[in-house]
Amino acid sequence: MSTLEDRYRRLLAWYPADHRSDHEQEMLGVLLAGARPGQDRPSIADTFDLLRGAVRVHLRRAVSASDAPGWPAATAIAGFLATLLLAADGLRFAVEVPRAVSQFADVRGHTSLSLPHLLAFYFGPAPYWLAWLTIAVLAWRGARRHATLAACTVTAAQLLLALYGTATTMWGSAYSAVLANISLPLALVVTASLLASPGPRRGAELLGRRAILGAAATAAILVALTTSPLFDLFFPQPSLPVTPESLHAFLGRTHLWPVLRLAVLLTAVVLLLVVLARTYQGRRACALLAIPAAPVIAKCGEAVAGGTIDGSASVSRLLIEGLTGFALVMLCVRLAEIPSRNRTGDRERHPA
């Protein structure tokens, strides 16, 4: 009798994992109850029927993926964290404004570029960050429909401008550097969470206060490491007059900057995994956050390896790296979830 059960189990292995954890025992009960005494192989009709059932269950899950347990919660959590990172990025812009103002004043005196061009170059992203501030406030206050509409509009505009920027040269590339960086996939994740999940506010509730404070602190540190005031603090410019030796020493020291950034980034990723990996929706939230994280990690890694920070940007490269990151994380999540499936099987084989 056990060989028939093993054969049925092998057929049931084609069903999705969560379906099996819920129903494997009862299905085995039904199959074995309907078996003839002394039968040791499933009938051909039963085999086809079980496989066809597996296809149907998979299809239903794929078609109504938003009903699948955990993905709406995962999207809500990822949306909240992405909003936090966007807010930190906006804060970075605000922190850089004084320096931008002084540079603008310096350049203005002796440049042939017109005032609108200069303003756009130094302060162009300001409307973008103001828009996102508005969206964050709307989402926090509960005005979900307005927040969703605004987020869709701003993200669509950003995507179009970024694509235009990467397609053209000169001024276009300045826009693409601003718009087609990490803020684009972050904006996509936030917009998705407003559209297809209970929203970032629910994500905040699911995370809890401690996790939120930790995430905010980590985001602040990550962003601080991209600001010039902190860079000047760590690496004061060599005092005048500049000699080749002091310049050489200065450049040698500044090589630590990308290394420091990569180290903090990887630490943040590990902390994120530690906090989220325990729950089903937490793991999937990590996969969604891999979409903005993967391009950043790739860029930081390049900076450490190559010694320079590449200012160029490309929408297609962003999306490819982001989706690859997502696929890799989901693969690891699936692999990590296999042992719990096997353990359920063992428990059934040896009922207490």
Place this chain on the structure above:
Amino acid sequence: MQEPTFLILTALADGPQHGYGIISDAERISAGRTRLRAGTLYAALDRLQADGLIAADHEEIVDGRLRRYYRLTDDGAAALTAEVDALRRRTEVAARRLASPARLDRGASPA
């Protein structure tokens, strides 16, 4: 509504049942013509549960194995009632047309 769905809902209309009970009941209801198999049954139960037409009722341990009972929800009863009305109207139309004098006259001619 497909036949397995109709049979499952009808089987549960009498009270909560477990998987094997639904299969035996379905065979009885269809007068032996339809034999539900486990794969079809559980794919249908999965879909009906997701649509809210049935729900898990209670569980028992029999021979060391879990046995789960399902019950019809109010939505499920309403869906089954609607389907029964639709089927009844259809069968009435068919029966009326078969029994109509015009058809009997036509049928009287040699085939």
